[in-house]
Amino acid sequence: xxxxxxxxxxxxxxxxxxxxxxxxxxxxxxxxxxxxxxxxxxxxxxxxxxxxxxxxxxxxxxxxxxxxxxxxxxxxxxxxxxxxxxxxxxxxxxxxxxxxxxxxxxxxxxxxxxxxxxxxxxxxxxxxxxxxxxxxxxxxxxxxxxxxxxxxxxxxxxxxxxxxxxxxxxxxxxxxxxxxxxxxxxxxxxxxxxxxxxxxxxxxxxxxxxxxxxxxxxxxxxxxxxxxxxxxxxxxxxxxxxxxxxxxxxxxxxxxxxxxxxxxxxxxxxxxxxxxxxxxxxxxxxxxxxxxxxxxxxxxxxxxxxxxxxxxxxxxxxxxxxxxxxxxxxxxxxxxxxxxxxxxxxxxxxxxxxxxxxxxxxxxxxxxx
Amino acid sequence: xxxxxxxxxxxxxxxxxxxxxxxxxxxxxxxxxxxxxxxxxxxxxxxxxxxxxxxxxxxxxxxxxxxxxxxxxxxxxxxxxxxxxxxxxxxxxxxxxxxxxxxxxxxxxxxxxxxxxxxxxxxxxxxxxxxxxxxxxxxxxxxxxxxxxxxxxxxxxxxxxxxxxxxxxxxxxxxxxxxxxxxxxxxxxxxxxxxxxxxxxxxxxxxxxxxxxxxxxxxxxxxxxxxxxxxxxxxxxxxxxxxxxxxxxxxxxxxxxxxxxxxxxxxxxxxxxxxxxxxxxxxxxxxxxxxxxxxxxxxxxxxxxxxxxxxxxxxxxxxxxxxxxxxxxxxxxxxxxxxxxxxxxxxxxxxxxxxxxxxxxxxxxxxxxxxxxxxxxxxxxxxxxxx
Numbered sequence: 001x002x003x004x005x006x007x008x009x010x011x012x013x014x015x016x017x018x019x020x021x022x023x024x025x026x027x028x029x030x031x032x033x034x035x036x037x038x039x040x041x042x043x044x045x046x047x048x049x050x051x052x053x054x055x056x057x058x059x060x061x062x063x064x065x066x067x068x069x070x071x072x073x074x075x076x077x078x079x080x081x082x083x084x085x086x087x088x089x090x091x092x093x094x095x096x097x098x099x100x101x102x103x104x105x106x107x108x109x110x111x112x113x114x115x116x117x118x119x120x121x122x123x124x125x126x127x128x129x130x131x132x133x134x135x136x137x138x139x140x141x142x143x144x145x146x147x148x149x150x151x152x153x154x155x156x157x158x159x160x161x162x163x164x165x166x167x168x169x170x171x172x173x174x175x176x177x178x179x180x181x182x183x184x185x186x187x188x189x190x191x192x193x194x195x196x197x198x199x200x201x202x203x204x205x206x207x208x209x210x211x212x213x214x215x216x217x218x219x220x221x222x223x224x225x226x227x228x229x230x231x232x233x234x235x236x237x238x239x240x241x242x243x244x245x246x247x248x249x250x251x252x253x254x255x256x257x258x259x260x261x262x263x264x265x266x267x268x269x270x271x272x273x274x275x276x277x278x279x280x281x282x283x284x285x286x287x288x289x290x291x292x293x294x295x296x297x298x299x300x301x302x303x304x305x306x307x308x309x310x311x312x313x314x315x316x317x318x319x320x321x322x323x324x325x326x327x328x329x330x331x332x333x334x335x336x337x338x339x340x341x342x343x344x345x346x347x348x349x350x351x352x353x354x355x356x357x358x359x360x361x362x363x364x365x366x367x368x369x
Numbered sequence: 370x371x372x373x374x375x376x377x378x379x380x381x382x383x384x385x386x387x388x389x390x391x392x393x394x395x396x397x398x399x400x401x402x403x404x405x406x407x408x409x410x411x412x413x414x415x416x417x418x419x420x421x422x423x424x425x426x427x428x429x430x431x432x433x434x435x436x437x438x439x440x441x442x443x444x445x446x447x448x449x450x451x452x453x454x455x456x457x458x459x460x461x462x463x464x465x466x467x468x469x470x471x472x473x474x475x476x477x478x479x480x481x482x483x484x485x486x487x488x489x490x491x492x493x494x495x496x497x498x499x500x501x502x503x504x505x506x507x508x509x510x511x512x513x514x515x516x517x518x519x520x521x522x523x524x525x526x527x528x529x530x531x532x533x534x535x536x537x538x539x540x541x542x543x544x545x546x547x548x549x550x551x552x553x554x555x556x557x558x559x560x561x562x563x564x565x566x567x568x569x570x571x572x573x574x575x576x577x578x579x580x581x582x583x584x585x586x587x588x589x590x591x592x593x594x595x596x597x598x599x600x601x602x603x604x605x606x607x608x609x610x611x612x613x614x615x616x617x618x619x620x621x622x623x624x625x626x627x628x629x630x631x632x633x634x635x636x637x638x639x640x641x642x643x644x645x646x647x648x649x650x651x652x653x654x655x656x657x658x659x660x661x662x663x664x665x666x667x668x669x670x671x672x673x674x675x676x677x678x679x680x681x682x683x684x685x686x687x688x689x690x691x692x693x694x695x696x697x698x699x700x701x702x703x704x705x706x707x708x709x710x711x712x713x714x715x716x717x718x719x720x721x722x723x724x725x726x727x728x729x730x731x732x733x734x735x736x737x738x739x740x741x742x743x744x745x746x747x748x749x750x751x752x753x754x755x756x
Contacts, residue, residue: 014502127619130481135632135640182630189615332613333541336408337548 029056032098035075035161037136038109038145039122042081047118049088051078051100052107052149077149085125102129105136106164108181109149109200112142112213112220119218123188126181134182137163140197140213142223151202162207163200171240175233177209191342192331193217214325221325224316231312234260235277235356236327242283246304255305255362258283264328273348275330277317279358281309298362306360314356321352377577381512383589384519385574385659387597392656393471394564395649396478396622397705399605404618406557411545414605416558418598421565425594427723428568429587432575434730436583440572441670447729456722457671461664463714465687466707467566468660469694472496473704475653476695478622478646482629493695496650500657501688504665505681508577511662515655522648523600529645530603532631537610559716563708564601566715567656568594570663621701624649661687 036052058074078100080092093100108126110119126132141148153162167178177198187195195218199211212229214222224232233239242258258281265276285301320327324346334345377385399410406413435443441460445453476492484492503514537543571590578586608623611630620626631642665683669675672683698704 010502014499131483131485134626134629180630186613186616189619190613191615329539329541329613332539332615336541336614337546339407 030098031101032078032096033059033104034100034102035104036107036109036149037102037105038111038149039085039114039118040111040145041113041115041118045115045118046081046083047085047088047114047122048079048081048145049085049092050109050145050149051080051092052076053078075150077146079146085122089125102132105133105181106161108136108138108184109145110138110140110184110197111145112140112199112223116218119215120188123184123218127185127188132181134180134185136181137167138179138181138184138197139163139200139209140220141200143201148200148202148207151207152205154206163209166209174239174241174243175230176238176240177212177229177233187215188218190329190332191335192326192329192346194326194329194331196327199223214320214323214327216323216325221323222320228316231316232327234258234279234281234309235262235313235317237262244283244305244308246301246308248300253285253301255283255285255301258305260309260358264330266330266334268348271348273352274355275317275321275352276355276357277313279309279313279356281305281358281360283360283362285362285364298364302360302362305362306358309358309360310356313358314354317354317356321354322350324350375507375509375577376579376582377509377512377574379578379582379586379589381516382574382578382582382586383593384516385512386568386571386590387593388515388519388652388655389570389659389663390565390567390656391597392649392653393467393474393566393708394561395604395652396474396625397708398564398601398624399561399608400618400620400623402557402561402605403609403614404557405560406554407550408542408546408614409550409554410557410605410609410614412549412554413557413561414602416554417561417565417601420558420562421568421594421598422591424565424568424719425571425590427720427727428571429590431723431726432572433583434726436580437576441667443572443726445670447726447733454671457667459714460667460718463711463718464660464664464667465690465694466711467715468500468657468691469698470704470708470711471653471656471660472691472695473698473701474622475650477701477704478625479650481621482625482646483643490696493692496654496657497688497692497695500654500661501684503654504658504661504684507677507680508574508662511658515658518651519655522651523596525648526600526645527603529628529631529642530607532633532641533607533611533627536627536630537607539610539613542609542614543606560709560712562716563712566712567659569715569719570659573663573666657691661691 032051032053034051034053036050038050038052040048040050042048052075054075055073057072078092078096080088080090080095082088082091089100110122114122156162156165166173167176179197184195184197187193193216195215196212197215198209199213201208201210210226210229212224212232213220214224230239230242234242237260240259241256242260244255244258246253246255260279260281263278263280265278267274267276283305285298326349331342331345331349335342338345399414402413402417403410431440431443435446438446441453441457444456448456472493473489475496476489479492480487480489504511575583575586604624608617608627611627612620612623617623625646628642628645629640631640631645633641661684664687665680668683669679672679698707
């Protein structure tokens with residue numbers, strides 16, 4: 001009996017030891033939970049690191065479904081600058097009497113004005129921060145980073161959560177432009193070193209995320225227009241609610257809820273690279289301007305959508321290819337099988353022949369009135 | 370010892386075999402494999418599988434030489450004298466290093482990702498103490514503890530790997546290379562073989578399986594090994610697919626980095642993958658426990674002691690030794706170097722030792738030497754023999 005009791009006490013003690021939490025456990029108000037983190041170039045070639053930290057009032061407010069913005073601010077901004085990202089972090093930490101904690105990071109904003117070496121330094125620093133949350137959403141901005149981090153949102157009282165609530169549901173957006181810090185880190189080591197990020201713009205109240213920035217070797221290589229971004233969404237299979245507007249004898253017809261699933265193929269013919277993208281497209285037609293039987297409408301619409309998509313996608317891919325920009329990470333796949341042939345691939349990719357085909361399936365849903 | 374049965378079931382034996390090796394390499398795998406073998410990583414893993422099955426076959430043969438006798442007991446009977454002592458001491462040294470490697474790997478995972486301000490010694494102390502505690506009541510109690518926890522751990526790990534599927538972006542890396550390069554592949558396979566280190570405990574646990582259960586235990590061992598091989602293949606696929614191969618080789622713990630990406634929206638635990646990391650830590654803990662037990666059963670016959678008090682004394686001493694050695698490890702690179710240096714010795718124990726032992730037994734069978742009866746350290750019933 002005594003022996004069993006001893007065992008019980010020992011088990012309880014060990015259990016208590018295991019469950020007692022961590023030695024560095026700190027109360028919440030001793031920690032500055034960084035929700036948004038931005039990087040921008042500072043004068044004299046320095047890097048500015050901007051932290052968006054919720055106030056206790058901000059943390060206490062419901063994070064979603066409350067559009068009322070109260071009088072007291074929900075976040076405050078802390079900035080530190082230095083020749084490297086690590087030094088900028090140290091300077092920022094010296095300015096605050098709380099522990100800057102990056103484990104709950106939601107958003108990473110990178111200025112498009114950062115130089116390639118600054119971008120590389122930032123990525124290197126972030127990679128080495130063990131507690132940093134790698135699932136934070138990564139975005140680029142051509143606007144001042146501080147402006148992005150101080151903009152107010154219509155949909156959530158705590159603005160930093162705007163991005164995370166937006167990206168949580170991939171199928172809720174027209175084009176799913178979700179990129180995470182993980183993607184930024186990965187691109188640093190991949191041989192083709194291609195990266196694209198969504199571009200965030202602060203507007204009056206809220207944000208606009210409609211374009212994409214392509215990086216090449218950590219330098220901004222191209223910013224796609226809104227339309228080009230939608231086309232990119234089709235070829236990457238990231239569009240959930242695409243729309244194409246067509247004209248039937250001067251009257252507008254629109255095809256909605258367009259989705260595309262790409263199938264890729266690559267082959268060499270006489271040392272020339274032929275790249276193929278086959279899109280399986282589905283979409284809905286809600287109404288048609290003149291009352292005709294269903295079948296001829298759909299046949300015409302299917303043909304028209306197919307033509308629109310294939311032409312636009314081929315044009316975009318060809319122009320990206322000429323710049324050496326590779327949204328499909330085709331280069332990495334090739335170098336994985338042929339480890340010393342990166343240069344050969346890059347040369348061939350710039351001069352590749354693109355073939356885009358589409359199989360379109362539309363549904364006539366009719367008027368709901 | 371307790372008066373409950375000292376025997377273990379075939380399934381318990383097979384689970385014990387799995388935990389005897391899974392805790393050491395799970396965090397670091399497959400960095401070295403991809404680093405050395407490059408796009409032949411898949412072939413390297415297959416080579417490791419083949420080596421593991423040959424190892425299992427050899428060690429089960431060794432176990433069958435004298436099913437009632439422990440490994441060191443067999444060694445003493447076949448090679449009495451200096452060879453036995455040399456083997457025993459070398460085995461002790463290697464087995465002392467391996468738990469240190471597992472302990473420091475897990476500790477630095479925790480310190481790096483979760484508790485950066487916690488001193489490593491606190492985590493090391495807790496893990497060592499718990500490992501010693503679950504070894505306290507000898508093998509049957511240890512096996513039951515392991516059995517209860519091992520199955521949920523593997524179920525959760527497999528569920529986590531399935532949740533990683535949507536994160537697999539680099540599908541090209543899931544295909545094995547079409548151009549097999551033998552040297553880097555074998556180099557990668559050899560450097561990665563530490564994932565199966567610990568399997569040499571097969572003959573150690575064998576006397577605890579009832580004679581009528583032994584054929585089933587042998588079959589289960591192969592099945593459990595096959596499952597472990599598939600598990601490692603799933604980890605390789607998940608890490609290669611989520612981290613591209615060039616990033617993977619820069620990550621100290623690729624599996625942990627991949628698991629950290631799992632986040633299930635709306636679930637109570639936001640970062641679900643992190644939970645699996647803690648579970649893998651329990652595998653490390655079991656690995657250390659099994660090492661403690663193996664070491665105690667290597668040392669006790671050498672000390673000619675078999676009582677529970679001595680067993681517990683040795684367990685405490687080993688826990689103290691492992692904890693003290695772990696304190697000397699300043700960072701995870703040192704731990705990596707130690708495990709790399711231990712691998713050749715372990716290979717010696719795994720392949721050369723069983724081959725030599727089996728060859729000696731076969732030779733003696735054909736050339737009997739009736740003039741001398743080697744001393745035994747215990748009788749067939751497991752009772753201490755009087756010397």
